[in-house]
Amino acid sequence: MTAPQAKPARLATGRVEARRSGPLSGAASAPGDKSISHRALILGALSGGETRTTGLLEADDVLRTAAAMRALGAEAERDGTGGGPGGGSVWRVTGAPWRSPERALYLGNSGTGVRLIMGAVAGAGVAATFDGDVSLRARPMGRVLEPLRMMGLETSDENGRLPVTIEANGGLKAVDVKLAAPSAQVKSAILLAALGAEGVTRIHEPELCRDHTERMLSAFGVDLATQPDGEGGRFIEIAGGQALVSCDIVVPGDPSSAAFPVAAALIVPNSDVTIKGVLVNPLRAGFYETLREMGADISFENTRVENGEPVADIRARHSVLRGVEVPADRAPSMIDEYPILAVVAAHAHGETMMTGLEELRVKESDRIACVEAGLAANGGDAASGPDWLRVRGQGQPLKGGAMVKTHHDHRIAMSFLVAGLASEKPVEIDDASMIATSFPDFFDLMTSIGAEMGAA
């Protein structure tokens, strides 16, 4: 395993608690978007030249992808600091023909990293074995391997779980596939494999999900045709054999990370917080749309387009909230934000019903179960079914006082620390270390706006 190249972690690890805090205030920059950071490294490594990425998120998940790119033959190094959102650093990736790595590629906790790189490895024709941590080993990989096998790939795995070995191939065949679930990871893996396939691959995406791979492939000079399917979805066509031309990338702030300080501002009385430079691509902004429907005092300020992506500063003030019904078809645009939405909903007046959540069962943890248990332990009222979660808000802070099991899940950890900022008694989490997978500056950012968090 290659050790990720990281700046020193400033994170608390082990048991951490969050305590009732005074008004949160001030402005902070959102960390770089995790999805776009992974893609910048992978596409840069597949391209012919040098890609400079400004504002790359230096979180564990992304650093694992960088290490995998090096193992596959590319150069991927940090190249000075400054310039990106949050003063993020600049990374230089130099592409090269990929080679089969000597050792297994270890992607830690990252579903995005492992699934996208599986597709890219298939497209590049090389062999690789993939592995991950205990959480990633429990997540389904068949959803990616099945379409890749339809393209002619040979793999070995046990029940579609890691470790998985992809065999070298002498060329894949294009496919015509319909996505079984609205997964950008699966869509992206197929697109990356299709680059090395003979013919035109056609993907039917019945429900739109994040389109960063498509946007970035276009920026790298790849021709890609999209067409509405007439029912809210679309078809994507991509011809194999196209070469990627390196380009420079600027990574916008991550709306999934910004969700935590925004939520904290809404539930801590008298707060007024601005998170700057956040990506507000509609395919990622469902959380903010839902907050507005709940009556949240949030505004998108200084909205602009940066590198083809809409970006805004999000200002959030403490708000009296009401429960809402969150429609199932909104799930793809806020899939990672349900745990923090559930915490916000526990503070609203009335019931919030969230449906279409089946994918939450196969994330870093079973997020429906973790949220329900964490809320119940801290005086909240939640119920769930296979694909739904209902939170009865009490219009007041949670009682708190209990420890939440995070099950190797960064979003569960951050969500319940936010809950503790408003609760009567502190909320404790069993392990803060996973927060580094997506938001290594979480504690710095939260304490800079006045949040009280520290070792339990």
Ligand SMILES: O=C(O)C1=C[C@@H](OP(=O)(O)O)[C@@H](O)[C@H](O)C1
């Ligand atoms: O493509 C991506 O970057 C991601 C897609 C989503 O996963 P699915 O594709 O499994 O829905 C999301 O949950 C994940 O955090 C990042």
Ligand SMILES: C=C(OP(=O)(O)O)C(=O)O
């Ligand atoms: C689901 C997530 O990430 P991944 O699938 O990349 O592990 C997440 O960040 O919430």
